[in-house]
Amino acid sequence: MLHASEYRNPEAFTGERVIVVGAGDAAVQMAVELASVARVTLASHRVPPRPAVSRRPRRLWQPRAPAASRRLLRCA
Incomplete structure (x- = not known):
């Protein structure tokens, strides 16, 4: 048995x-x-x-996009 903190490389497990x-x-x-x-x-x-x-909780709201981004989205 080997803990992840002791694992270094896979060669010891060949075969x-x-x-x-x-x-x-x-x-x-x-x-x-x-x-x-x-x-x-x-x-x-x-x-x-x-x-x-x-693991952080998701935000319940999203801030509005900056004005420049909103203008670009309207042009598309």
């Missing part, structure tokens, strides 16, 4: 069966790298995986 737990940025990057050298690469994550978006 091995590998399971990557999680769907975060580090896990996805490792899975892609390992898939090129491992015999089998499996991924396990919670269902459904959390979306890859900012």
Whole structure:
């Protein structure tokens, strides 16, 4: 078993069966790298995986576009 903080490169897993737990940025990057050298690469994550978006809440309103942008949109 190896934590993402200890992972350096995929060469140590050449020809091995590998399971990557999680769907975060580090896990996805490792899975892609390992898939090129491992015999089998499996991924396990919670269902459904959390979306890859900012964790900040969405704005409930959007500020108006600057006047120059509004003029360009009217001309199109």
